[in-house]
Each structure stands twice: as C-alpha cells, then as structure tokens.
Amino acid sequence: MKKRIYGIETEYGLLIKGDEFKYGSVDVAVRLKNHIFEKGMGVLDLHYRANDEPPGNGGFLVNGGRVYLDMGHLEYASPECSNLVDLVTYDRAGDMVVQDAVEEMGWADQVAIIKNNVDLETNATFGCHENYLVSRAFQFDNRENLRMLASFLVTRQIYAGAGRTGACNPQPFRDWDEVNPSRKEQEQVDFQISQRADHIPNEFYRWVQYNRAIVNTRDEPLSDPSKYRRIHLLVGDSNMSEFATALKMGSTAVLMELIELGAANPDWILADSVTTMREISRDPKFKWEITMRDGKRTTAVDLQRDMLNCAKENLAGSSADTDWVLQAWESVLDDLPKGPEALLGRVDWASKYWMLTEFMQAQDLGWQDPWVKSLDLEYHNLNKSQGLYWGLEDTGDAFRRTSDSAVDQAKEKPPRGTRADGRGELVRTLTQSQTGYLIDWIGFRLNKEEPFLMLDPFVSYKKEIRNYLDNLDLQQPYDRDSFYR
Amino acid sequence: MTFQPIQLNDPMRREEKNSPGPDQKDTGGPSRPDVSRPGRDDLLKRMKKVDPKQSEKYKQRTGQ
Numbered sequence: 001m002k003k004r005i006y007g008i009e010t011e012y013g014l015l016i017k018g019d020e021f022k023y024g025s026v027d028v029a030v031r032l033k034n035h036i037f038e039k040g041m042g043v044l045d046l047h048y049r050a051n052d053e054p055p056g057n058g059g060f061l062v063n064g065g066r067v068y069l070d071m072g073h074l075e076y077a078s079p080e081c082s083n084l085v086d087l088v089t090y091d092r093a094g095d096m097v098v099q100d101a102v103e104e105m106g107w108a109d110q111v112a113i114i115k116n117n118v119d120l121e122t123n124a125t126f127g128c129h130e131n132y133l134v135s136r137a138f139q140f141d142n143r144e145n146l147r148m149l150a151s152f153l154v155t156r157q158i159y160a161g162a163g164r165t166g167a168c169n170p171q172p173f174r175d176w177d178e179v180n181p182s183r184k185e186q187e188q189v190d191f192q193i194s195q196r197a198d199h200i201p202n203e204f205y206r207w208v209q210y211n212r213a214i215v216n217t218r219d220e221p222l223s224d225p226s227k228y229r230r231i232h233l234l235v236g237d238s239n240m241s242e243f244a245t246a247l248k249m250g251s252t253a254v255l256m257e258l259i260e261l262g263a264a265n266p267d268w269i270l271a272d273s274v275t276t277m278r279e280i281s282r283d284p285k286f287k288w289e290i291t292m293r294d295g296k297r298t299t300a301v302d303l304q305r306d307m308l309n310c311a312k313e314n315l316a317g318s319s320a321d322t323d324w325v326l327q328a329w330e331s332v333l334d335d336l337p338k339g340p341e342a343l344l345g346r347v348d349w350a351s352k353y354w355m356l357t358e359f360m361q362a363q364d365l366g367w368q369d370p371w372v373k374s375l376d377l378e379y380h381n382l383n384k385s386q387g388l389y390w391g392l393e394d395t396g397d398a399f400r401r402t403s404d405s406a407v408d409q410a411k412e413k414p415p416r417g418t419r420a421d422g423r424g425e426l427v428r429t430l431t432q433s434q435t436g437y438l439i440d441w442i443g444f445r446l447n448k449e450e451p452f453l454m455l456d457p458f459v460s461y462k463k464e465i466r467n468y469l470d471n472l473d474l475q476q477p478y479d480r481d482s483f484y485r
Numbered sequence: 486m487t488f489q490p491i492q493l494n495d496p497m498r499r500e501e502k503n504s505p506g507p508d509q510k511d512t513g514g515p516s517r518p519d520v521s522r523p524g525r526d527d528l529l530k531r532m533k534k535v536d537p538k539q540s541e542k543y544k545q546r547t548g549q
Contacts, residue, residue: 011548011549013543013545014545015539015542015543016542017536017539017542025544025545070548070549071546071547071548071549072545072546072548073545073546073548075548114543119543119544119545120540120543121540121541121543121544122544122545124545124546124547124548125547125548126545126546126547126548126549127548127549129549208549209547209548209549234549341522355528355532358525358528358529359529359532359533362529363533369537370537370538370540370541371535371537373540374535374536374537374538374539374540375532375535376540377539377540377543378532378535378539386531386534386535388528388531388532388535391524391527391528391531391532392528394524394527395523395524395527395528396524397524
C-alpha cells in the first residue's frame with residue numbers, strides 16, 4: 001500500500017440517562033469539552049475558525065488531534081496517522097478522552113457517550129468522517145473513477161456497517177427534487193446493516209449536511225494543494241470494533257490504490273448506487289443482490305470478492321498493512337455467508353444483530369419493542385462497564401488491533417511519522433505558556449511571529465518546531481489587539 | 486471479470502440457526518445439549534440492565 005495519511009472525525013451522541021440530571025445534553029457537551037482542556041489535554045482556540053466556531057469552541061490536543069463542539073455534538077478529530085494500527089489506537093484514544101471526562105466529572109451513571117450515527121426516535125443523523133490523503137495526481141475528476149469508488153463504498157457496508165433497528169422514513173430528499181408524496185410511504189424495516197444508508201441521497205456532492213453523498217467531492221486538502229488531495233468520506237458508520245475500523249479504512253485505501261494504478265475495473269460500476277446502498281442495508285435476508293451498470297445481476301459479496309482478488313493480484317506483499325487488509329477482507333467475505341455469529345467482534349452490525357436476536361429470544365420481545373431500540377443504542381455506549389460492545393471484549397470475542405496501554409499513551413502522545421508529532425510538541429508547550437497562538441491543521445502562528453507552515457503531512461516538523469519554540473519568549477502574555485495586527 | 490450466477494437457494498448464503506421443529510417437542514427423549522456460546526449469559530445479563538425506555542431520552546441534533 002502506498003504511504004497514506006489517515007484520519008477519522010467522530011461526532012458523538014450524548015444520552016442523559018438520569019431523569020433528574022441537572023444539565024441538558026448540549027450543556028453537558030460544553031462542560032465535558034471545557035473539562036478536557038482545563039485538565040491540560042490541549043489548548044482552546046483563541047480565534048474564530050468559522051462563524052459557528054468562536055474562540056473556546058474547541059482546540060488541539062497534546063496528541064495532535066482536536067476536540068470541539070460541532071452542531072451541538074462533541075466531536076473528536078484524530079491526529080494524522082500513517083498506518084492502520086495508529087489509526088485504530090488514536091480513534092480509540094479519542095473515545096477514551098471523552099469517556100474519561102464523563103467519569104472524572106462524576107457523571108458515569110447519568111451520562112452516556114454514544115458512538116453511533118443516528119437518533120432512532122427522531123432520525124437525526126451525525127457523522128463519522130474518514131480522511132485519506134492521496135496524491136493530487138489521483139484522477140478524482142474522472143467520474144468513472146468516482147463511480148468505481150462509489151460501488152466499493154456501497155457494498156463495503158456488508159462488513160463496515162454498524163447496524164440499526166428500524167429505518168428513516170420518509171427518506172431524505174434532495175434539495176432540487178420536488179417532494180413526492182409517495183416518498184412518505186412507510187416501509188417496515190426491523191433491522192438494517194447501515195446507520196447512514198437512509199441518509200445518503202446522492203452519489204457525488206460536496207456538502208456535508210443534508211444532500212449527503214456516497215462520495216463527497218469537497219476539495220479541502222489541509223496540506224499543499226499542489227501535491228495532495230484529501231478524500232473526505234461521510235458515508236460510513238462509526239465502528240465500535242477495532243477490526244471493523246481497520247478493515248473499513250484499510251480496504252478503502254486499497255481500493256483507492258487500485259484506482260490510482262489503473263487496475264480498478266469499470267465492470268464494478270453499479271446501475272444505481274444510491275438505491276443499491278439502501279437496498280443492501282435493508283435486505284432482511286442478507287442476500288444483498290445488486291444490479292451492475294451493464295445489467296448483470298450479482299451480489300455485494302461477490303463484487304467485493306472480485307475487488308479483493310484484484311487487490312491480491314496487484315498489491316499483495318506491498319506492505320504489512322496491505323497484507324493484513326487482504327487477509328482480513330478475505331476472512332469476512334468467507335464468513336459472511338455463515339451468519340452473524342461467525343462475525344462477532346469483527347463486524348459491528350453482525351455483532352449487534354446476534355446480541356439483539358439472542359436477547360429477544362430470551363425475553364420474548366419483537367423488533368418493535370422499545371427495549372430493543374434502547375439496546376441498539378447501548379451497543380455504542382463508551383462506558384466499558386455498561387456498553388454492550390465491551391461485553392464482547394470481556395468474553396474474548398472482540399478482535400483487537402491495539403491495546404489498552406497503547407490507547408492510554410495515545411491520549412497524551414502524538415503518533416510518529418506525521419506532522420501530528422510536531423503539533424503535539426507545540427500544544428504541549430503551549431499548555432505551559434502565556435503566549436498568544438493560532439493553530440490549524442496546516443500550521444500555526446505565535447504572537448507577532450511569521451506563520452510556521454506544516455504543509456506536508458508526512459513530515460513530523462518536530463525538531464524544527466522545538467528549535468523554533470526554544471528561540472521564543474513563550475511567557476509573553478497574549479495581547480489580542482497586537483496579535484491580530 | 487466473470488460474475489458467478491446467483492444461487493438464490495444456496496444454503497451457505499446464510500446459515501440458519503437450527504431450532505427444534507414442532508414434531509421434536511415433548512418427545513420424552515434425551516434433552517438437547519446446551520451448545521450456546523460461552524459468555525452468552527454474561528452478555529444477556531449486561532443487556533438486561535439497560536433501561537428499556539432510554540432510547541426516548543436520546544435527543545440528538547442532526548450533524549454532518
């Protein structure tokens with residue numbers, strides 16, 4: 001696999017469990033965010049980042065990532081990671097930074113952080129955004145390439161989906177469509193394998209709220225735009241399983257490499273990717289039959305296997321990450337036909353489905369019982385003594401890609417091999433200083449100094465930043481008027 | 486690329502859990518051994534602690 005930079009942004013849901021709890025969910029999110037920064041995990045922004053991101057709304061962490069509030073959600077953006085194990089470790093570190101804050105505030109029994117993507121009552125949705133740095137030479141404007149990528153993403157949900165009970169009815173329409181009354185017809189869905197499938201009405205589009213697309217086309221590289229493009233995907237679900245996170249991101253990176261090599265096959269293109277995405281997600285028999293652009297019928301498993309075989313032919317042995325992805329990808333495609341129990345701990349929708357059906361059988365419940373919805377949410381609870389996913393870790397059924405000790409370290413130390421390392425050095429220094437600062441993914445500025453640019457995400461900049469900081473008076477108090485000269 | 490034709494009746498597409506049919510009940514024969522997954526009972530205990538109504542309390546805004 002080519003050298004990549006990966007990142008994940010997670011918008012967390014927040015459940016107030018206590019009936020008499022003194023704060024609402026938005027207030028709790030603000031207090032958790034403030035607690036994280038007050039205990040020295042990072043430095044809050046002193047400046048506006050956008051109209052809805054005023055000073056203090058969030059900030060960078062000593063691990064190089066970010067915590068902030070976005071549209072009422074507490075959100076964590078991982079630092080830039082150069083391999084899949086780091087990515088899983090830093091994704092989990094964000095989970096634990098937020099969960100630690102809940103516990104340190106003494107709210108563990110009243111407040112639950114839910115790492116999912118949908119409110120099952122109101123159908124509000126919120127995202128898990130994947131970021132992949134590719135070369136600017138990636139032929140992103142070639143619609144055939146995007147269609148092959150869309151076909152992969154649509155069928156990837158058979159192992160990357162987090163699963164949900166019920167459905168979003170009516171399905172969201174596009175701004176430019178007339179509202180068709182027939183769209184409001186309710187479809188009874190007991191369970192579907194993806195949380196986001198009902199919320200993606202377009203194949204390609206650049207917006208991130210409403211009119212979401214399978215392939216988001218926004219061009220915001222957050223690096224040297226002459227060298228790099230950041231492919232920013234919002235089609236996927238948040239995963240609890242470390243294996244699922246690594247396979248989702250790893251297989252997607254492999255697919256992108258096949259496109260870059262010219263090895264991807266236009267025969268992979270679906271007849272209608274948006275409709276197919278929903279049909280796969282809602283298929284109660286898990287057969288996942290699909291129609292290709294040329295009219296042929298096949299299944300999502302067989303299409304994914306064809307993509308896997310292409311990857312094995314072209315990329316086997318190219319890196320340790322690639323070989324892990326190829327092996328893991330093959331193992332889930334082999335095991336999907338065996339049923340959900342064969343995928344426990346590796347595929348979130350299957351783990352959830354198995355747990356829910358076992359419980360429903362034991363308690364004589366149906367899919368429409370409110371308890372089943374509540375259990376669906378609880379699968380994603382980050383509290384290890386309560387959340388259902390963690391029960392799989394306790395029974396040894398969770399397939400891990402990192403360790404608790406690595407996650408603990410990742411809360412406070414940046415990953416090596418990317419510019420997050422230098423940013424972490426900067427942020428740690430700033431937690432002990434008085435100076436004014438403006439930090440962004442692509443660089444920073446201190447007091448009246450010239451900006452320090454970090455345009456190459458593959459460079460750590462750590463030594464340069466250390467030398468730069470050693471030559472500054474960092475106890476010079478922040479003066480807002482002179483900072484924005 | 487060659488796609489395999491869909492085998493709609495392929496039993497390997499999804500392995501159904503076996504449950505005794507009506508004619509197997511109350512036969513008075515040996516009881517079916519408990520082959521449930523190790524840890525299943527612990528998971529069910531964890532699930533039973535969940536507030537059945539908590540989904541109604543989960544009031545989220547749409548994000549991105």
